[in-house]
Amino acid sequence: GFYYIDRFNPASSYYLSLGINYPNESDKKKSNASRLGGDIFIHGANVTIGCMPMTDDKIKEIYLYAVYAKDNGQNRIPVYIFPFQMTDNNFDYYKKHYDESLIDFWSNIKKGYDIFQNYKKELKIKVDSKGNYVF
Known part of the structure; x- marks a missing residue:
């Protein structure tokens, strides 16, 4: 998170x-x-x-x-x-072993992970009504 x-x-x-x-x-x-x-x-x-x-x-x-x-x-x-280095390969591996609710959460934080990895700057983050991060 x-x-x-x-x-x-x-x-x-x-x-x-x-x-x-x-x-x-x-x-x-x-x-x-x-x-x-x-x-x-x-x-x-x-x-x-x-x-x-x-x-x-x-x-x-x-x-x-x-x-x-x-x-x-x-x-x-x-x-x-982050629960692990959220590279595409790692993410695909973990998707095979965990339930959908966890994968949905991880997919949301992976968006932030990817943005941070690309720009190396503090993220502007909000939280929507369901608790999802919005970048």
Whole structure:
């Protein structure tokens, strides 16, 4: 999905951590669950219980870039999360092994993946009434 950093935690139990705005508008509209969870972080220590772990050297680099961006006026730092490298070949492979509802969701985020891969710029994203991303 398409998220942004909403918290900086320099005193994380996992070295450094950056919170993302999960659940976002799309997650809320697409789910029937009453509670979607939250507190998803990108963090160091290379361990996870549902977050996105990095080695300490990688989170330090990511964290510093995020701080520099914020300190220079960038209010929304995008975080794009994909289930796999969404090349056409990979996508065709996964389509054979997963149910249609997941493929529909993946097809939607693949549009954003392809745009980002082609232009390497932050995407302009909206969410429609069904929770689909619109680019």
